[in-house]
Amino acid sequence: MRAALIQLQSSDDPQANLAVTEGYVRDAAAGGAGFVLTPEVTNCVSASRSRQLAVLQPEATDPTLARMREVARDCGIWLLLGSLAVKTDDPDGRFANRSFLIGPDGTVAARYDKIHMFDVTVSETETYRESAGYRPGDRAVLARTPLGRIGMTICYDVRFPALYRALGQAGAQILTVPSAFSPVTGAAHWETLLRARAIECGAYVLAPAQCGTHAATEGRARSTHGHSLAVAPWGEVLADGGTAPGITLVDLDLDEVDRAHARVPSLTHDREFAGP
Secondary structure: OEEEEEEEOOOOOHHHHHHHHHHHHHHHHHOOOOEEEOOOOOOOOOOOHHHHHHHOOEHHHOHHHHHHHHHHHHHOOEEEEEEEEEEOOOOOOOEEEEEEEEOOOOOEEEEEEOOOOOEEEEEOOEEEEHHHHEOOOOOOEEEEEOOEEEEEOOHHHHHOHHHHHHHHHOOOOEEEOOEOOOHHHHHHHHHHHHHHHHHHHOOEEEEOEEEEEOOOOOOOOOEEEOOOEEEOOOOOEEEEOOOOOEEEEEEOOOHHHHHHHHHOOHHHOOOOOOOO
């Protein structure tokens, strides 16, 4: 199976981002990819709540989702929209950070709302409070598809191994980690965390990323780490997308998942313990 990681430098203009994303997805399909993945917040990277309120849409009317469903059908591919920022009907007005797995017939085969919110102070000048604008999900999602069993996660989830262990023990062969990782934490932890999740679960990890400095109509401009990664079940980095927008192609062999499990069957070795 050939997969394509799309690395983007999305702005806070969903329509402009959609045109760029569509071009990359079509090029990836033309390159032989049957599974194409885009990063977190494909449709809009913004630190401004007022800008988000002005440009975001509910899932039912989101133009990126609607168009990408058409593109997946036109190209006959499986497409992971890493995540879209979408409006909800929550009383407090918070958005959802939602990943969509779209089948080659254009239907949404699975959706996942990011569980873990990025509420951190990286430094005196870099603070994030994702939960102020987004409400967390509460359900792990394993999509059973002709491609294989796909465990869906998003970005900051990667720091919570219990989620991945649950997906691995449920049979995940591919773990998706679309991201918009901070440059500081990305340089320190990105590759290590992704390789750890692959090794612990004996599964492929596919992590398409946002990169560079993101143009902002309102509020501060965000920067992200890039380096979209594909990691094998034994922990080898198969591909690194670098720091510029583009397409990274990688070939997967799901028999490698079975071989990793046979060599180190740690998913079956849990034991009860007391304490601490």
